[in-house]
Amino acid sequence: MAETIGSIIILAGAFFHFSAGVGLLRMPDTYTRIQAGTKASTLGNILVLAGLGFYHPDWALKLLVVAYFVLLTNPLSSHALSRAAHAIRIPMAPSTVVDALTERNAARAEKSGSS
Amino acid sequence: MSPVEEESQRANAALPRGFAGLWLLLLALWIVFNASVAPAILFVGLLAATAIAWIFTTRTAVWSGVLLTPGTLFHFLAYTGVFVIELVKANLNMLRYVYAPRIDIHPGIVKINLRLRSPIGRLALANSIALTPGSLVMDIDEDALFIHWLDVRTTDPEQATEMIAGAFDKHLGKVFG
Structure with missing residues (x-):
């Protein structure tokens, strides 16, 4: 019984991973792709780990720690990627409505240029 | 002295x-x-x-702001609860975008206010934002975060702060200062 529940949870996790992959292909620009990859794969990972916990109840605490590591590191890597992408001016999708970061950078450059 | x-x-x-x-x-x-x-x-x-x-x-001074009290513990648990709900919401949202026949989004980078002072509190907030509906931290200033928002609904910093960080800010402020 526990194994059936575990399998279903792992399958749900796999579905989120698959959706992350589809999101990577379908989203219009780098930044939105990073977003799709980050979120869906985080929940997918946690669900797979939780499902594994049903198979091996004695691993539960270790799996919890692994889940926390995923939660800590996944957003960091997506932040680093998107920040680097913006720093080398990878273009944003045409549907983009506002870019406060470029405005900030422009204002900062102007300030240092005038002083 | x-x-x-x-x-x-x-x-x-x-x-x-x-x-x-x-x-x-x-x-x-x-x-x-x-x-x-x-x-x-x-x-x-x-x-x-x-x-x-x-x-x-x-x-380092990174850990010095985190003190172990019952209040801290309670707010950490409350934060975890809020976070899990937001994470699931983020994923369902993302599924809706991903499987929509035509992806109709208006992405953009908005600026929000940053009220937390301690480095570890800021890290926790930035990580939480990255995992919540359609937002991703791009850069950080003294008192502001630059967020890539999948579907921009407002460009006003005050409103955006409330919409993106409002749920976490309160609890994280109590835990990390």
């Missing part, structure tokens, strides 16, 4: 601020990894936890 410095000197003479919390966390992790409390393993763990916690709390 100013009163403030004097006080920090006195605190250093006993245990550095935040030492107990970090020490407990490290020891708990060690016991979980080993899945055993045999005397030899426990001894090595105690030694390592003490050394690492000592170095981190005396050499």
Whole structure:
């Protein structure tokens, strides 16, 4: 019984991973792709780990720690990627409505240029 | 010597601020990894936890804002609850975008206010934002975060702050300051 529940949870996790992959292909620009990859794969990972916990109840605490590591590191890597992408001016999708970061950078450059 | 410095000197003479919390966390992790409390393993763990916690709390100020009190614990649990709900919401949202026949989004980078002061609180907030519906931290200033928003609904910093960080800000402020 526990194994059936575990399998279903792992399958749900796999579905989120698959959706992350589809999101990577379908989203219009780098930044939105990073977003799709980050979120869906985080929940997918946690669900797979939780499902594994049903198979091996004695691993539960270790799996919890692994889940926390995923939660800590996944957003960091997506932040680093998107920040680097913006720093080398990878273009944003045409549907983009506002870019406060470029405005900030422009204002900062102007300030240092005038002083 | 100013009163403030004097006080920090006195605190250093006993245990550095935040030492107990970090020490407990490290020891708990060690016991979980080993899945055993045999005397030899426990001894090595105690030694390592003490050394690492000592170095981190005396050499950096990162941990010094985190104090272990019942209030902190309660707000940490409340934060975890809010976070899990937001994470699931983020994923369902993302599924809706991903499987829509035509992806109709208006992405953009907005600026929001940052009220948290401690470095670790900021890290926690930035990480939480990255995992919540359609937002991703791009850059950080003294008092502002730049967020890539999948579907921009407002460009006003005040409103955007409330919509993106409002749920976490309160609890994280209580835990990390």
